[in-house]
Amino acid sequence: MFGILDEATPERKDSSPIETTTSNHEPVDFRFLLTQVWGEPRDRKCDAEELAERRDERVRSITRFAFERVPWYGRLMRDAGLIPEDIRTASDLSMLPASGHQHLLSSPQDFLPRGIGTADLVELKTSGSSGVPRTIFHDVEGMIAGWAVKLRERAVREAFIERPQMYRSASLSMEGDSAQRVQDHFRVSAPAVWNLIPKTRRFSTFENPARIVQGLKEWRPDHIFGYGSAVGRLFRHVAETGDEFPLPQVVSFSSDSLSDFERHLIETEFEVPVLGIYGATEAFSIGFECREGAGYHVNQDATYVRVVGANGEDAAPEEPGSVLISNLVNRGTVLLNYRLGDVAALVPGPCVCGRSLPRIRLLEGRDYAWIERPGATAVHPFRLSSALNRLGIERWQIVQPDIDRLIVRVLPTSKQDRASLVNAVRDLVRDVIRTDLEAEVEFPAALDVTSSGKVLSFVSGL
């Protein structure tokens, strides 16, 4: 079953290929997966030069493919006077003008390669929690290559699991989300890959935490993963009510964030290690936390990440900027130098864990959602979020319904005095946003959730 990879890969590599079947696709040669997986420097042995070479080879290959086959990039490169030979390494990708959601939404066909029908690709939709949902097509081989780098985050996780060859997961996410659709696809198109995925029971993020606890008592998962807000809500519920379930050995989260309070609660009070994963429908597994050094390691040989400032130039380490990704393995919807909408900063220096994968620190909020100020430059909400995190509250949400109002919704702990919290939040807003603005502080029973089940840290009504 799953976990056979470590033990079985050498034999499998030498034995006859296992072909996988699919109704819509040519069978995927399992050897392909193995070259991807076996070729992955999966743990700390990852050599920086080898990795850069592998990354740059993929950069050259996808750039040529994009130039020759994908109308958007053919045009973009010709207009910029570029030919594929100009882009030799990942850093050369900065020569390509950046693209973004608005381009993909207005001309989705232009990002698809000529000569490949969408029936031959896997169609996935983004959750649309921060705008109109986007359709991203993936080719099966790219999906497998993208999945293969997930084995790195999996190796980190499985170090905490007693019996990694046999464990159960529980997922707190949306029914039919991209992860589930990819798995469902593998079940048919690449059962050999599907067999490597741990047995998982799914719980909706909209489910009442008490009912999730009931389900977890029955399922007894070794690993819980899901949206940060859903994982946080579950553990807050357990801490508040004393409701119990057999604790997992490790928790991982992605999509929206886990608040500092929630993370601390899970790690300290419940003594369960927490791992953050950075993924997107556009590029599957972008990065993962190793739990030894700060930030997320970037799987840069599958998804190359740049962080750019407002001027579009690469940001200096520790400088917040927009995340631009280049998916080096997907030959469905090709995305190069593509603005994802997230805010991050590069983490300088090598990680204590010894991995050579570069690191980024993810910051709260989206790169297009700013707190506006009359007669002054806008402020990004992350300026406020780190200060709010220091107040020790469970979770918060900032809302700007119009330019002269700022609402901070706070979920305090049961021990916190609300009146002094109101003052503390107002002081912070005066310090960071506007000296003349009196923030409205609310204490709702729960925070607003988007239709896709996520909690946004900042909501702008402007």
Ligand SMILES: [Zn+2]
């Ligand atoms: Zn590390």
